[in-house]
Amino acid sequence: xxxxxxxxxxxxxxxxxxxxxxxxxxxxxxxxxxxxxxxxxxxxxxxxxxxxxxxxxxxxxxxxxxxxxxxxxxxxxxxxxxxxxxxxxxxxxxxxxxxxxxxxxxxxxxxxxxxxxxxxxxxxxxxxxxxxxxxxxxxxxxxxxxxxxxxxxxxxxxxxxxxxxxxxxxxxxxxxxxxxxxxxxxxxxxxxxxxxxxxxxxx
Numbered sequence: 001x002x003x004x005x006x007x008x009x010x011x012x013x014x015x016x017x018x019x020x021x022x023x024x025x026x027x028x029x030x031x032x033x034x035x036x037x038x039x040x041x042x043x044x045x046x047x048x049x050x051x052x053x054x055x056x057x058x059x060x061x062x063x064x065x066x067x068x069x070x071x072x073x074x075x076x077x078x079x080x081x082x083x084x085x086x087x088x089x090x091x092x093x094x095x096x097x098x099x100x101x102x103x104x105x106x107x108x109x110x111x112x113x114x115x116x117x118x119x120x121x122x123x124x125x126x127x128x129x130x131x132x133x134x135x136x137x138x139x140x141x142x143x144x145x146x147x148x149x150x151x152x153x154x155x156x157x158x159x160x161x162x163x164x165x166x167x168x169x170x171x172x173x174x175x176x177x178x179x180x181x182x183x184x185x186x187x188x189x190x191x192x193x194x195x196x197x198x199x200x201x202x203x
Contacts, residue, residue: 002149003175010183017190023048026187037064045184047097067143068095091136100177101169102142109136113161118168120154127157129168142170150175 014029019042028036039049049069054062066072071094092107106129109116115131121139125146129138145152156171172180 002147003179006147007179007182011186015187015190017187024187026190039069040184040187044099046099066094068097070094093138093140098169101171102144103170104140104168106136106138106166106168108164109161109166110164111135111161116159116161116166118157118159120152120157122152122154125152127152127168127170129159129166144176145173148175148179 009030010028012031013036016027018025018027022042024040024042026038026040028038030036033055035053037049037051037053038047040046041048047068050067051064051069051072052067053064056062064072071092089108091109093104094107095102095104097103111131111133115133115135116129117132118127118129120126121128124139126139126141129136131137142152150173153173156173157168158171159166159168161167
């Protein structure tokens with residue numbers, strides 16, 4: 001079963017733990033050279049950040065790509081005022097899960113809730129957000145369900161809108177909840193150092 005396959009990959013990866021700033025930081029190094037970094041809140045055990053890094057064909061480390069958490073800010077060069085940068089009023093898409101749901105927040109969407117349509121597209125294995133005023137369109141997949149090869153269910157999907165932010169929630173299937181509990185038990189067994197290399201690199 002694919003869920004079991006994913007938990008086996010996680011368990012067989014080389015892991016380094018670090019306790020820092022109220023967070024449990026875990027760095028995974030997989031046999032194929034990919035790296036994953038996660039941060040959990042020490043009090044609630046909630047996942048705050050998950051990011052991935054792949055090696056290039058020449059073996060160089062690529063940039064970290066954020067899957068869960070705030071998008072990484074690009075380098076800012078304050079001396080160069082002519083730099084073209086993204087408008088701060090553009091929609092900002094990010095994932096921020098809860099214990100029971102996968103959750104995405106899209107900030108800077110000032111339209112009323114009835115303008116939005118959020119649906120599952122099972123054939124494409126994705127969620128589609130669109131507006132009746134044709135001002136916003138977004139198509140994205142649930143990477144956790146893809147890794148575990150679990151089907152998407154429209155009844156698990158819900159959304160709300162407040163303070164110019166659209167919040168889309170997808171109830172985690174029981175297989176995912178079981179996997180997360182099993183993984184958390186494993187991670188808590190890791191001896192985390194309380195200081196030193198904050199980047200949590202695995203040798």
